[in-house]
Structures are given as structure tokens and as C-alpha cells.
Amino acid sequence: MANSNGASAGITFQLTEEQKMIQKLARDFARNEIAPHAEHFDKTHEYPWDIVKKGQELGLTTINVPEEYGGLGLSLFEEMLVSEELAWGCSGISLCITINNLASLPLLVAANEAQKQEYFGRLVDGKMAAYALTEPSAGSDVLGIRTTARKDGDDYILNGTKTFITGATVADWFTVFAYTNPEAKHKGMSAFIVDRNLPGVSVSKPFDKLGQRASDTAEIILEDVRVPAKNMLGKEGDGFIIAMKVFDNSRPGVAAAAVGIAQRAFDEAMQYALERTTMGKPIYKHQAIGHLLADMATNIEAARLLTWQAAIAVDEGHPSIKLASMAKSFAADKGMQLCTDAVQIFGGYGFITEYPVEKLMRDMKIMQIYEGTSQIQRYVIIRELAREYS
Ligand SMILES: Cc1cc2nc3c(=O)[nH]c(=O)nc-3n(C[C@H](O)[C@H](O)[C@H](O)COP(=O)(O)OP(=O)(O)OC[C@H]3O[C@@H](n4cnc5c(N)ncnc54)[C@H](O)[C@@H]3O)c2cc1C
Structure with a gap:
């Protein structure tokens, strides 16, 4: 769409056919290969090697390795689509699969040709x-x-x-x-x-x-x-400087994982609110619960858009540490509140490990801590704002 000057706004929220395929591949993998085993690995604390190997076969452990070195060579935005879907299944298992993306970032930022050949090569060969x-x-x-x-x-x-x-x-x-x-x-x-x-x-x-x-x-x-x-x-x-450049790329990834966990918590809570009745009606019809669900869904959309914006800024060649920090802190903080609310909507069942939401709440907490705590994200945001306004 063109504005009055004839210039394109350049904004679209439509995924390309290829992006839809990537998203579907990750969604199917999360639903079929990750989610059914999430409880087992949460309880046993075992490393999910078999699932990681299946992910490797699909290229999910070399998402950001450029195609010329044998990886999928996805853009950061496309990586966000994958990260969100995998985290929906189980963010712990998802992290086992996607950790290579973080390890690869310093190579993408600073490696020479020989280093890329050797170490991207090892990832493509199935190493972590x-x-x-x-x-x-x-x-x-x-x-x-x-x-x-x-x-x-x-x-x-x-x-x-x-x-x-x-x-x-x-x-x-x-x-x-x-x-x-x-x-x-x-x-x-x-x-x-x-x-x-x-x-x-x-x-x-x-x-x-x-x-x-x-x-x-x-x-x-x-x-x-x-x-x-x-x-x-x-x-x-x-x-x-390498560590700081890595944060531009890695923080949107954490935000995307937080959105994935939040979406799962919302899906579970919404379904439960439709089915559970008290005082003669489904609990979503009690305004206190209905409005909670409305806010949850709104915050997920907002967190997803901020995450996409931060990732697209990187893909378009103007990475913004401010946007990356905003996306990460917003997705993590809203996500933590959202998971707590999901437990609340489940009532007593929310506290019982047989039901899925208490795990989501436990998993979400780390989103506020690693790749820079929520306090550090705000430290970065205000530092950048002060620079802009000085
Ligand atoms: C499960 C897990 C996985 C991790 N994976 C990795 C990994 O793969 N690689 C890696 O390198 N690291 C990893 N980390 C480390 C993680 O990034 C750090 O734990 C995190 O950055 C916080 O650092 P810290 O634990 O030293 O806390 P501290 O820095 O000691 O902070 C303690 C508290 O003080 C607050 N605080 C500190 N400084 C300030 C300030 N200037 N202003 C306001 N508040 C402040 C913090 O927000 C926090 O609440 C991981 C951590 C965990 C728990």
C-alpha cells in the first residue's frame, strides 16, 4: 500500500508461502515430537537426545547457519517463527534444539572463512x-x-x-x-x-x-x-563488541520463546475456561475470568509484534538493542504474569502437576533472567532513550 507520497510503508503481517511452510514444519514438530514427551523430560531431567536428533534431521539445530555452509540459512524473523512454535511444545526441549543458534551467533558476527567452514561444518554434521x-x-x-x-x-x-x-x-x-x-x-x-x-x-x-x-x-x-x-x-x-552484537540477535529469540510458552498457557486456560462451569455457567462468562483471558490474548499479540519488529530490524540491517530489549522484557514479564494467571484460571488443578500450566509457569521464569534480566533490559532501554533524547 502506498502513502500520499507514493512511498510504500513496507509493513506487512502476511507470511510468505515459504514462511508458512517453515512455521508449519515447526508447529507439527512441536505438537507431534515435543509436546507428548514434555512431562517425561520435565520429571526425569534427562537430556532429550532422541528428539534433538529428529530436530537435526529437519535442520532445526542449524537454523541460522548460512546455506553455503549446509544450514537452513533462515532470517532472524523466520527463526522467531520456529522458536515460538517449538517453545509451545516445551521450551526446555526447544532450548536443547535451538541452543546451537546462540552458539553460532559469535561466528556469524566475527568468524573468518576457515572458522566458519570448520565449526558450522561440525554443527551440520550433528554436533552441538x-x-x-x-x-x-x-x-x-x-x-x-x-x-x-x-x-x-x-x-x-x-x-x-x-x-x-x-x-x-x-x-x-x-x-x-x-x-x-x-x-x-x-x-x-x-x-x-x-x-x-x-x-x-x-x-x-x-x-x-x-x-x-x-x-x-x-x-x-x-x-x-x-x-x-x-x-x-x-x-x-x-x-x-561481539557479545553485545550477539544480544541484538539472541534477545528476540528469548522473546519468541516466551511468546510460545504464553500462547500455550493461553490455549490451555481458554479451553479450560470454556469447559469448567461454576455457578451455572462456564467460567469464561464470569467477567473476572473473561477479562483476564482478553488481556492475556492481547498481551500475546503485542509481545509477538514487538518480537517480530526487533527481528525484522536485524534482518533489514539496522539492529536495535533498544527494540531487542523491549521485546525481551515485555514478552518475558507479560508472559510470567500470564502464566500465573493461567494457573489461577485452573484453580486448584492449576497447582497439580498432572495439569500442564504449572510447568509453563516454572518454565517461563527463566525468560526474565537469561540473556539479560528484565532489570538489565530496562537499564539498556533507558540508556538508549537518554542517548536519543540528549
Ligand atoms: C537456566 C539458565 C541458563 C543459562 N544459559 C546461559 C548460557 O547458555 N550462556 C551464558 O553465558 N549464560 C547463561 N545463563 C546465565 C544468565 O544469563 C545469567 O544468570 C543472567 O544474566 C543473570 O546474571 P546473574 O545470575 O549473575 O545475576 P546478577 O547479575 O548477579 O543479578 C542479580 C540480580 O540483580 C539485578 N541486577 C544486577 N545488576 C543490575 C543493575 N545494574 N541494575 C538493576 N538490577 C541489576 C538482576 O536483575 C538480578 O535480579 C543462564 C542462566 C540460567 C539460570
């Missing part, structure tokens, strides 16, 4: 990878990391501990952030690809967790690990 930024004393405070990388001939010697690393127990390689020059702060941080089998690398047992229990979260300990200099991403001092 992990992204290791957080440390026991530094999560929000990225500059507070203590891992060091000391140059020694043609290698760097890495020492430090990374914690809460998704996929660490199954990863073949990690992207690791370390200081090559701690005094230089953000200009002294560098990023490395670290092979899991190098001497000095060890991985802890997975942590037990409140939610997303199918996904493994563990510590990586690096003790005098000799990493070849050719495994550095970019050049010395590029690590902090």
Missing part, C-alpha cells in the same frame, strides 16, 4: 555447541568476568570458570569470552572457539532447576587450556 559468557561472579556485569587468555607463542592459555552454560554437557565446542588485557576493560576482552576435548577443559554435572528441566545447564572449568590463536574470533579486544 554452547555459548559461554556468564561466570560465577559475573552475569549482568559482563565486564566483571575473570577468565583470562594469556598469549603464549601461537596459542592462548585460558583459565577461568563459566557457569549456567546451556548445552555445556553435550557441546562439542564453546564460544568463550576471556580477558586478553584485563586493564583495558571492554577493549581488553576477546572471544575464542574452544574445543571441548582440549586438555584442561572439564564440564560439571548439570544443575537441578526450577524449570526448563529438559535442558542441561552446567559449569565449564578451564585450567591452563591451550587454545590455538587461530581460534580467536575477530582480533584481540573484539570480545565485548
Whole structure:
């Protein structure tokens, strides 16, 4: 549609036929392969290898690996469609499948040709990878990391501990952030690809967790690990900027997963409200419940649109850290409230593990924490707004 100047607004909410196919593939996979097994993996805390392997066969573990390296080469917007659908099935299992997208991002941002050939190649061959930024004393405070990388001939010697690393127990390689020059702060941080089998690398047992229990979260300990200099991403001092660019891409992904969980919670609550009767009518006809459901559905639409906007900004070449933070905090915070409301709509049954909504509420909580907490997203949003208005 053209405006009065004849220029196109460039906005459409219609998916292309190809995007509809991608969405349907992910939706079918979530409904047929993920959702029926979600309870089992939540209860047992086992790693869902069989499901991950099936996802690999469809290319779901190499969604953002460019086609020339054998991946699906989807846009970030298309990745959002997939992430939402998979998280609808179970966000823990979905995270096991999609964690390679996060691990791949530093390569997309900064890898040279040889690094892409080798490490994208491994993902396409069925290997998994992990992204290791957080440390026991530094999560929000990225500059507070203590891992060091000391140059020694043609290698760097890495020492430090990374914690809460998704996929660490199954990863073949990690992207690791370390200081090559701690005094230089953000200009002294560098990023490395670290092979899991190098001497000095060890991985802890997975942590037990409140939610997303199918996904493994563990510590990586690096003790005098000799990493070849050719495994550095970019050049010395590029690590902090690589980590920040990764957030532009990764935060919309968390927002999309939050929308997927929220949509599932809404679907369950709406169905229940149609069927459950009290005082002679279905509970959705009690205004308190009906309006709650109306707000839930509205917030899902708003969170989805913000997520799409943040992703499309990346695809169109003008990534916005502000939009990414808005999408992530809005989807996570509204989603957390929405899941709590879904439990409320189920009444006593909502609290019982036989029913699906208590798991959704537990799974949603992490959306407000990883890839930057909701407080940190607001810190970013106001920082960017202050820049715009100064
Ligand atoms: C299940 C799980 C999976 C994860 N996966 C990964 C992964 O794959 N890779 C990875 O690198 N990391 C991962 N993380 C780490 C995650 O990103 C961090 O836990 C998160 O960024 C918060 O850091 P923290 O835990 O150190 O909390 P802290 O930074 O210590 O924050 C504690 C509290 O203080 C608040 N706070 C801190 N600073 C400020 C501030 N400046 N202003 C206002 N409030 C503030 C926070 O919002 C929070 O409420 C994962 C974590 C979990 C639990």
C-alpha cells in the first residue's frame, strides 16, 4: 500500500508461502515430537537426545547457519517463527534444539572463512555447541568476568570458570569470552572457539532447576587450556563488541520463546475456561475470568509484534538493542504474569502437576533472567532513550 507520497510503508503481517511452510514444519514438530514427551523430560531431567536428533534431521539445530555452509540459512524473523512454535511444545526441549543458534551467533558476527567452514561444518554434521559468557561472579556485569587468555607463542592459555552454560554437557565446542588485557576493560576482552576435548577443559554435572528441566545447564572449568590463536574470533579486544552484537540477535529469540510458552498457557486456560462451569455457567462468562483471558490474548499479540519488529530490524540491517530489549522484557514479564494467571484460571488443578500450566509457569521464569534480566533490559532501554533524547 502506498502513502500520499507514493512511498510504500513496507509493513506487512502476511507470511510468505515459504514462511508458512517453515512455521508449519515447526508447529507439527512441536505438537507431534515435543509436546507428548514434555512431562517425561520435565520429571526425569534427562537430556532429550532422541528428539534433538529428529530436530537435526529437519535442520532445526542449524537454523541460522548460512546455506553455503549446509544450514537452513533462515532470517532472524523466520527463526522467531520456529522458536515460538517449538517453545509451545516445551521450551526446555526447544532450548536443547535451538541452543546451537546462540552458539553460532559469535561466528556469524566475527568468524573468518576457515572458522566458519570448520565449526558450522561440525554443527551440520550433528554436533552441538554452547555459548559461554556468564561466570560465577559475573552475569549482568559482563565486564566483571575473570577468565583470562594469556598469549603464549601461537596459542592462548585460558583459565577461568563459566557457569549456567546451556548445552555445556553435550557441546562439542564453546564460544568463550576471556580477558586478553584485563586493564583495558571492554577493549581488553576477546572471544575464542574452544574445543571441548582440549586438555584442561572439564564440564560439571548439570544443575537441578526450577524449570526448563529438559535442558542441561552446567559449569565449564578451564585450567591452563591451550587454545590455538587461530581460534580467536575477530582480533584481540573484539570480545565485548561481539557479545553485545550477539544480544541484538539472541534477545528476540528469548522473546519468541516466551511468546510460545504464553500462547500455550493461553490455549490451555481458554479451553479450560470454556469447559469448567461454576455457578451455572462456564467460567469464561464470569467477567473476572473473561477479562483476564482478553488481556492475556492481547498481551500475546503485542509481545509477538514487538518480537517480530526487533527481528525484522536485524534482518533489514539496522539492529536495535533498544527494540531487542523491549521485546525481551515485555514478552518475558507479560508472559510470567500470564502464566500465573493461567494457573489461577485452573484453580486448584492449576497447582497439580498432572495439569500442564504449572510447568509453563516454572518454565517461563527463566525468560526474565537469561540473556539479560528484565532489570538489565530496562537499564539498556533507558540508556538508549537518554542517548536519543540528549
Ligand atoms: C537456566 C539458565 C541458563 C543459562 N544459559 C546461559 C548460557 O547458555 N550462556 C551464558 O553465558 N549464560 C547463561 N545463563 C546465565 C544468565 O544469563 C545469567 O544468570 C543472567 O544474566 C543473570 O546474571 P546473574 O545470575 O549473575 O545475576 P546478577 O547479575 O548477579 O543479578 C542479580 C540480580 O540483580 C539485578 N541486577 C544486577 N545488576 C543490575 C543493575 N545494574 N541494575 C538493576 N538490577 C541489576 C538482576 O536483575 C538480578 O535480579 C543462564 C542462566 C540460567 C539460570
